[in-house]
Amino acid sequence: MTDTIRNPILPGFNPDPSICRVGEEYYIASSTFEWYPGVQIHRSRDLANWQLATRPLARATQLDMRGNPDSCGIWAPCLTHADGLFWLIYTDMKRYEGNFKDGHNYLVTAPSIEGPWSDPVYLNASGFDPSLFHDEDGRKWLVNLKWDYRQQEGGDRFGGILLQEYDVERKRLVGPIHNVFTGTWMKLTEGPHLYCRDGWYHLLVAEGGTGYDHAVTMARAREITGPYAVHPDNPVLTTRNNAENPLQRAGHADLVDTPDGETFMVHLCSRPLPGTRRSPLGRETAIQRAVWGEDGWLRLAHGGNTPALEVSMPGVAQRAPAGEEVYEFKPGTLPADFQWLRTPYPERLFSLSERPGFLRLYGRESVGAWFEQALVARRQDSWICSADTELEFEPDEIQQFAGLIAYYNRFKFHYLAVTLNDSGDKVLSVMSCHDEWPSGRLDFAASGAVVLAPDQPVRLGLDIREHELQFRFAQGDADWRSVGPVLDAGLLSDEGSGRAHGYFTGNFLGMAAHDISGRATSADFAEFCYRRHIH
Template sequence: MIRNPILPGFNPDPSICRVGDDYYIATSTFEWYPGVQIHHSRDLVNWTMVRRPLERQSQLDMRGNPDSCGVWAPCLSYADGLFWLVYTDVKRFDGNFKDAHNYIVTSPDIEGEWSEPVYVNSSGFDPSLFHDEDGRKWFLNMQWNHRTESFGGAPKSPAFDGILLQEWDAATNSLKGPTKNIFAGSPLGLVEGPHLFKRNGYYYLTTAEGGTGYDHAVTMARSRTIEGPYELHPNRHLITSKDHPEAILQRAGHGQHVETPDGQVYHTHLCGRPMPPKRRCTLGRETSLQKCVWKEDDWLYLENGTTVPDVTVPGLTGAVPVEKPVRSEYSFDGVTLPDDFQWLRTPKPERIFNLTDRAGHLRLIARESIGSWFEQSLVARRQENHSFRAETVVEFDPDTYQQVAGLTHYYNRHKFHAIGVTLHEKLGRCVTVFSCDGDYPNSRLSFPAGSGVAIPAEGRVQLSMEIRDNDLQFFWQTEGKGAWQPIGPVLDAGIVSDEGGRGEHGSFTGAFAGVFAFDTSGRAKTADFDWFNYEEL
């Protein structure tokens, strides 16, 4: 059986591609660098992250991109001996404009180096590339209409002005011919995320609708010609949980169809698993996979006979799930960052961290404040469980309160909790806790543990946090001396979620656990981390 979500934690907008017996899923990474996560499987049950292809400044530079901007909704395909990746770099979130720039990169080897990007257009986001049977290629994206009251956190249907189609000339790397608006969407509205495929003489168009909150859906339509008109599926939506609040997988929408070599059909979709009592998705938008069937009317349906996604789905014959370890330990003994970790926005990681200055340690070079949109020294991995413990040890000798380094539960600049080593004019070197509670736009730092707790002037300090559903508790200890000591009150871990702060549609990435350092004096103080552990509770 396939156990959903197949990609737990922040892994939204899944585009799936099969090449022979190999399956690949590309997901959005937003402001996290490098851009786009590509997972691989041969059985649809077990998935391994194999590449983040957007890794150079020429491909992606997100310095200054607001929270929840950056890389939206990639589309991965294979044709002409190449993998094709289409993606958007969104430069603005709030207000009427999005400034969404679309690009294409290619590679003959999905795990190899990817090409320089080719700019396509900026008329809207969620681009995809369809390779037709006659060799022609077609570029699709939603069209953004700025002439509407569609602000961040409150999307309005008129801003989502249909799905555009235009031919792509691979020889000249440019669009050609007329641009046509081929699909206005269903009455649910907010049409985005287009993907085309062809079967039995029909062009099938799947789109995401309803916004990426609890009304989300995969909508299906078809036409005998690629330009339409497109008729809606008899159920309108292939996948949705919008009328079923009891379903475990909520916010189901935005995905893509794939067929196995023997003709079985599956469909990816993003989803969220809300935590009671406030229905906040602390793991962000995750990736799931549903089994589908073709019926005599030449329409695709979920195999379960409904539109509601299942947690367990029949997989391929012979597939054996490989249990993931409950505990992951990272020693930073290599010269590159472990694959689970990413950083924020900058294509120049050497400015914010390295693993070479001190062997066996992750050295953070403290830069701008935590939450900066430009150069923030924060290295983190996805939260994949509703309850977990994270631990680390840091060597850090601050000489001003403007220098802080430690451990954080992080979503964005408005939604995080952190414990750090710093300097206080009365306590000396100390451990302190600070939070940002997500009350946008008036969110500000609070200090739940007051000025903190004095610690020895020298030596390594161990920091940890336990998140149990909606509750977070920080701990500290001087290495080799005593036991873990709690610090500060139990905090609301649920604010570190999609719905925290200004609520649904206000942001839509996911929670991370990681280490940080900032130095607002501008002196770039360094902090050394020897190890980092993550354990499911």
């Protein structure tokens, strides 16, 4: 037994955690943004070792994100359990840039975590980060922030936390809307959760924005509608003044009690690459032990308000992830680690049955498209990792390309693609986009430099060593050869070039096919292998 948990407990892109316990099992729901299916839910029996349980928003009646911009889609889900049901609240964000936010809040329920999950109930659109609170008297309340579009650049458009009752029988919000908390000096008040303890209503919120000033604030009141008094030692959790802590951007939290009455806080964080403020793994989920003081306020058990990298958990052994994951493509469903982008109609993007033993991608719109992009990928969850695949693809012209991609969004990717050159040769092309927003300029690092043998598969690989990404390839019995220059892996992050904090996801590694001629030329991938460095 190691008796400690090392953070993060959900490495790689797993932000905005919401946690609940049912009996001896714990569940964490996290944001998935534009990646489909929506909402990622992990389960655990010991708070240390987590397995993916489900992604519940998996059909068009629940979620259709075609046309959603980058980093829109599923924001900050809230998972609770009451009355024999799981209750999942989520936002489908349709626009977030500029003064306006168009986010629609919904509720789905299920008798078990595996489902079946209901069709959604529409709640409101007044602001994002909705959360459902089940009060001790049986009433249910929705809290979400209010978006104030009137504020100019640099102003605080986060207009307070709204509270309204939810009527289960009528399946709608009812009664007056209360603005119960307008935040503290840190501003940008979001991510609300309510708890009832010892006659107090405790309100937990995130403040300071999801960048390096992020924080967790708590306040409490005797009545659910307030007034709420702020924690005397606020903020409860932050790294805004501790640049040396390996868990940066700490904030957006939720609480859970164990069967023995201990309290734990899960929160988002990021781990920047050494010497930088770039986090290609995205915002991850960490856990902290918490205690309730004699004054009735919650504090971190280890003291202070900065997150601990290691957390005491007597009698628990935290298992290391596998050093290698080899994914074979069998008829049925994709391996659980993989997702695609936006659409609830994956049959237009890929097939596992058209050629058994292969993942067949149908080339659709261009790389970075917001409607139909044939890209199937998994999260990068280690600074040092490798990926490779074997591709069979015979393009007819330059508008058809397929291959191995490291993808953050439409303006941040590195892509080793098989295509044609002007002479009709099948070639490798290294395409790289550095977030030159709004132009999205594409660099061709080695276009046409490597001619491939026709009618033969090609092995494509990449190696990431913290800041650096290097592509490689091989054909036939030949050894691997590097192709293209060493690329900047740190660009594939929230804080990469362009808009400093305009994105909210993480880097994915996977397979892609694009056919901007509109003929849906197919590409077949035999397998996908992911290797991670185990610290």
